[in-house]
Amino acid sequence: MASFQKYTTKQGQMWMFKMDTGINPQTGKRKTTTRRGFKTKKEAQVAANKLEQELISGTTIDNLNLTFGDVFNQWFSNHSKTIKQSTKKSIESKFKKHILPRFGKLKINEITRPYCQQMINEISQNITSVNDIKIQANQVFKYALKMDIIQKNPLEHVSIPKQQKDLINEDNYENERNYWKKNEVKQFLVVTKEELSLRDHVLFHLLIYTGARKGELLALKWDDINFETGFIRLTKTLFHDNGEFIFQTSKTKESRRLISLDTKTLSLLKKWRIEQIQANLANSNNRFKDEIVFTRDNGSPMRLAYLNDKLSSLIKKHKLHRITIHGLRHTHASLLFEAGASIKEVQERLGHSDIQMTMNIYTHVTDDLKEQTAEKFQRYIEL
Known part of the structure; x- marks a missing residue:
């Protein structure tokens, strides 16, 4: 059974849930998972029910414990072999500066769409190439989906906010x-x-x-x-x-x-x-x-x-x-x-x-x- 709790962030009130995910076969101890970033209790309940069904259908404990950073390392070790050195350096820089500080330590199964939207909104306030950041992060989520590490891509349908510079008028065009x-x-x-x-x-x-x-x-x-x-x-x-x-x-x-x-x-x-x-x-x-x-x-x-x-x-x-x-x-x-x-x-x-x-x-x-x-x-x- 899952337990639900409301908590406060800079963006307002959010909901989270905790759930017992069974016994870790390596340690013999019971494991719990926590997922945050839900706007309403109903959203949290839906996510908890979905996670429960995934556990019943056989999703492994190992996958549930993988962080975004872990999956990034898996993906990049393969992807880096197919790209030029300059591209590799550019991608590493984007992840180091913008993506891993926000996603790296989070369990990838616990990352929600509202959290992704919140992160994209924050990034867009600081840099102009936010769409490129989204594309790079999305490659990791797509890899996780392909490897059956996650069941759904939380970055899908996340939108890029319009930046002020895009709202060009006659005064600032020049x-x-x-x-x-x-x-x-x-x-x-x-x-x-x-x-x-x-x-x-x-x-x-x-x-x-x-x-x-x-x-x-x-x-x-x-x-x-x-x-x-x-x-x-x-x-x-x-x-x-x-x-x-x-x-x-x-x-x-x-x-x-x-x-x-x-x-x-x-x-x-x-x-x-x-x-x-x-x-x-x-x-x-x-x-x-x-x-x-x-x-x-x-x-x-x-x-x-x-x-x-x-x-x-x-x-x-x-x-x-x-x-x-x-x-x-x-x-x-x-x-x-x-x-x-x-x-x-x-x-x-x-x-x-x-x-x-x-x-x-x-x-x-x-x-x-x-x-x-x-x-x-x-x-x-x-x-």
């Missing part, structure tokens, strides 16, 4: 814009040409003119660039882990792509190539000599955070509209649309595996393009 317009791009490139080294100027120029990811550019080797045909090959990305630089293949087939370069960009790359060769001649200890396109002065790969820091510094110094490094990729896509490129062309150039990602950028295209759309309609209808 501040939320994570891309530059054409005049802002020109202003920024004048600044980088005048104030930065040629290497850094070429890097920012490429970010804007190709839409490549920073990891893709920092992993570039000179044999990835064909100066005769005017194409650049993007097939790998640079990853930094525990002081070690790792060159790994791009995540998806679409990310591995060949894109064209304009004559101005090719000219800048040739100029940088000459300067780098001259610098390498003076540095005989450069173990990456004549291989990697963008390196530190000693020839080693550059820090991934370097471009973020440099961009933030220039924006602050010159009071530019604030965007992120990813915003430069968004900028390239937006200006492509403004120049008349099709959605399919932009998708292929940026290496999006899902066209919806390209569509999302298209819906945030610049005001100038929106004005051009109205003008196109006017010219057509007045013919």
